[in-house]
Amino acid sequence: MEKVYEPAIHLNHVDFQIGDSKIIQNITGSFPKGKITTLVGPSGAGKTTLLKMCNGLISPTAGEIFIHNELISTYNPVDLRRNVGMALQSAPMIKGTVYENLELPLKLQNKKLAETGAISYLGDVGLDRSFLNKNAVDLSGGQRQKVSIARTLVNQSEILLLDEITSALDRASVKEIEELIVKINNKYNVTMIWITHNLEQALKIGHYTWVLMKGEVIETGESKLLENPQNELVKRFVQGVME
Amino acid sequence: MSYLALSLTLIFVLIPLILSKTLNLGLEKDTFIATVRSIIQLLAVGYVLKFVFDSEHLIYIFLMIALMIGTATLNARKKGKSIDGITWKIAFTLLTVEVLTQGIILGFQIVPATAQYIIPISGMIIGNSMVLSILFLNRFTAEMSAHRDQVELILSLGGTPKQATHHQLISAIKASMIPTIESQKTIGLVQLPGMMSGQIIAGADPIQAVQFQLLIVFILLTTAAMSSIFLGFLSYPTLFNDRMQMLKEKF
Ligand SMILES: Nc1ncnc2c1ncn2[C@@H]1O[C@H](COP(=O)(O)OP(=O)(O)OP(=O)(O)O)[C@@H](O)[C@H]1O
Ligand SMILES: [Mg+2]
Numbered sequence: 035m036e037k038v039y040e041p042a043i044h045l046n047h048v049d050f051q052i053g054d055s056k057i058i059q060n061i062t063g064s065f066p067k068g069k070i071t072t073l074v075g076p077s078g079a080g081k082t083t084l085l086k087m088c089n090g091l092i093s094p095t096a097g098e099i100f101i102h103n104e105l106i107s108t109y110n111p112v113d114l115r116r117n118v119g120m121a122l123q124s125a126p127m128i129k130g131t132v133y134e135n136l137e138l139p140l141k142l143q144n145k146k147l148a149e150t151g152a153i154s155y156l157g158d159v160g161l162d163r164s165f166l167n168k169n170a171v172d173l174s175g176g177q178r179q180k181v182s183i184a185r186t187l188v189n190q191s192e193i194l195l196l197d198e199i200t201s202a203l204d205r206a207s208v209k210e211i212e213e214l215i216v217k218i219n220n221k222y223n224v225t226m227i228w229i230t231h232n233l234e235q236a237l238k239i240g241h242y243t244w245v246l247m248k249g250e251v252i253e254t255g256e257s258k259l260l261e262n263p264q265n266e267l268v269k270r271f272v273q274g275v276m277e
Numbered sequence: 278m279s280y281l282a283l284s285l286t287l288i289f290v291l292i293p294l295i296l297s298k299t300l301n302l303g304l305e306k307d308t309f310i311a312t313v314r315s316i317i318q319l320l321a322v323g324y325v326l327k328f329v330f331d332s333e334h335l336i337y338i339f340l341m342i343a344l345m346i347g348t349a350t351l352n353a354r355k356k357g358k359s360i361d362g363i364t365w366k367i368a369f370t371l372l373t374v375e376v377l378t379q380g381i382i383l384g385f386q387i388v389p390a391t392a393q394y395i396i397p398i399s400g401m402i403i404g405n406s407m408v409l410s411i412l413f414l415n416r417f418t419a420e421m422s423a424h425r426d427q428v429e430l431i432l433s434l435g436g437t438p439k440q441a442t443h444h445q446l447i448s449a450i451k452a453s454m455i456p457t458i459e460s461q462k463t464i465g466l467v468q469l470p471g472m473m474s475g476q477i478i479a480g481a482d483p484i485q486a487v488q489f490q491l492l493i494v495f496i497l498l499t500t501a502a503m504s505s506i507f508l509g510f511l512s513y514p515t516l517f518n519d520r521m522q523m524l525k526e527k528f
Contacts (some may be wrong), residue, residue: 052525091433092522111521116435126426129444142436189434 039066041100042193042225043088043118046099050249051082057083058094065193065242070226071217072236072257075246076271081229082123084246085195088227089120101193119191123200123229125182127170128244129167132156132181135170137218139188155184160210174252175202194218196228200235208232212239231274233260245271287312330392338392342399345372349407356414359527361515367410370507374406374500375399387492396498397472405497406504409453417449417512425528437451438517446513450505457501461494470494 041064044069044096047075050058065071065088073081086092087099090111091093099106101118109117116139127135136155153163159180165173173181179202186194191262196215200208215238218224236243245268253265290312297304329337350368357363379399381387388394402455421428431441463472469477472493476486516527 043354089433090520090522091429107520111432112435112437115433120433122426122430122433124426126430128427128430138431139434142431142434142440188397 039064039069041065042067042102043227044100044103046100047096048087048099049095050080050087050092051095057249059089060097061249061251062097063244063251063254065225065227067225068219068223069241070228070239071213071244072240073229073240073244073246074231074233074236074260074271079246080249081246082197083249085120085197085227085229088193089118089195090114091120105132116189117191118193118195119186119189120195121182121186123177123197125175127173127178127181130170131166132161132168132170132173133166134177135181136188138185138186155187156181158214159184159189160207176204176207179203180211182209183214190222191224193225194227196226197276198229198231201231208235215239231275233272238259247271304425326392326396329396333392338395341396342375342403345400345403346375349403353407353410353414356411357418357512359418359516360414360512363414363512366508366511367407369405370410370504370511371403373502373507375402377503378402378496378500382492382496398493401493402473402496402500405457406500407506409457409501410508412453412456413449413508414512417445417450417509420445420449421516422528425523428523428528432521432523438514438521442513442516446509453505454501457497461498464490464494 043065044210045061045063048061049056061084073084075081083092087094088101088106090106090109093107095099096264101109101114128138131217133147133149133152134141136152140147149166152166155164156165161177161180161184165177170178170181179199183199186196194215200211203211212235215226215228219226228236228240237257237260242255243257243260244251245253245260245263245265247267253259253263253268257270260272263272278344279428290308293308294305296302297308325341329341346368349371350364353367354364357367360366379395379402382398383390383395421442427444428441470490470493473486473490476489477483516524518524
């Protein structure tokens with residue numbers, strides 16, 4: 035990554051430890067502004083943990099995180115989380131309708147979401163207006179994931195953290211969501227950090243990629259590194275996923 | 278009641294003991310302990326009350342109330358171990374509910390301000406408040422661990438801890454109040470309330486007894502509402518740190 039870029043998020047010797055187990059170990063690096071960076075790596079590598087630290091849901095036990103060059107702890111947590119939006123891996127829904135779920139980010143600010151707005155967000159993720167009054171508990175896993183993505187967009191954050199947002203989707207829907215994310219990235223210059231188990235996806239839509247294993251970043255660079263990894267462990271990981 | 282009559286009541290202890298023995302329920306020991314404890318505790322309270330009523334000293338009334346709050350707190354706090362400072366939070370809740378309720382009763386001179394009224398009514402207020410606290414804490418901690426993903430979701434979208442726990446708080450408050458409200462709906466139809474029964478057996482005019490019972494019913498409703506709401510608003514902040522993060526070990 036020899037190109038000069040402005041970091042949206044910068045990590046400096048970041049650790050995350052619970053009890054004696056180190057979940058994130060000494061990670062240093064930047065997520066460039068306006069770019070899509072993918073995070074790949076085996077289950078339990080610490081990808082979700084890393085994203086949660088960037089959204090302030092948890093704090094590093096050592097090291098510093100900077101958001102737009104300001105120390106993360108200088109932000110008010112509420113402002114931080116609105117600016118650095120996150121779609122959680124489990125795509126949780128609150129009790130109520132799809133509409134109430136979409137309105138949630140605004141309701142937390144005592145604002146309302148117009149029905150037309152809600153329909154347009156649903157359209158973005160490929161759901162029609164008939165979903166609006168559906169009970170969120172009746173959604174399929176894939177539909178829930180779509181609503182979760184739409185809901186994350188409502189805050190119109192400058193940085194989006196996407197945790198395996200297409201893992202439960204069919205091929206056509208995956209493509210639709212990929213196009214949506216690329217479009218948002220292009221149109222609004224939103225910085226994206228996208229965790230995926232789908233390496234083709236990482237290659238196709240990510241500008242940069244980080245490979246995490248056992249809490250450490252073992253290779254980073256432009257996404258095409260996945261085609262020809264240098265590190266022996268990454269090579270084996272890529273072969274394992276691709277075959 | 279004569280002491281002979283009182284001793285005959287032990288027949289009612291023998292029946293469960295014999296049943297437990299023959300059916301192998303294994304409840305003999307607990308039944309025995311419960312019997313002995315109730316004899317000792319109630320007789321002791323009886324003598325203490327007699328002493329307090331006779332001495333007419335305010336200090337004894339305060340001591341009795343402090344004792345009630347202390348015992349109730351120690352009993353209720355077992356249910357809220359995950360909440361920091363739960364002992365003081367429960368004690369504060371019980372004390373506030375007691376002071377507010379007694380303030381209204383005595384302030385409006387609904388009953389005379391004598392130990393004979395203050396102590397039994399305090400017992401009911403504090404006892405009910407304790408039960409409500411236990412019900413609330415049970416439900417609240419269960420709700421929080423069942424819905425931690427929703428709590429995390431709301432935080433992740435820029436919600437405050439208060440917004441993130443709102444739903445769980447409300448349903449725990451509601452759930453803890455329902456038994457009190459429901460039991461008042463059928464009151465008198467199935468079971469006569471203990472205090473009223475006691476008064477009637479002791480020879481009081483039933484109408485008079487009913488009036489006191491109504492006072493108690495209304496007191497129980499207000500203590501139910503106050504206890505769980507106070508405790509709720511004292512409890513939820515301790516589940517988060519000042520960065521609005523969930524304290525994992527508490528969920
Ligand atoms: N609160 C926690 N308490 C204990 N261990 C935790 C906690 N959170 C995460 N871990 C552990 O940290 C490691 C990394 O978890 P993380 O969720 O970040 O992995 P991941 O890379 O997102 O995995 P996946 O691809 O399966 O989602 C795992 O071993 C997990 O068990
Ligand atoms: Mg994960």
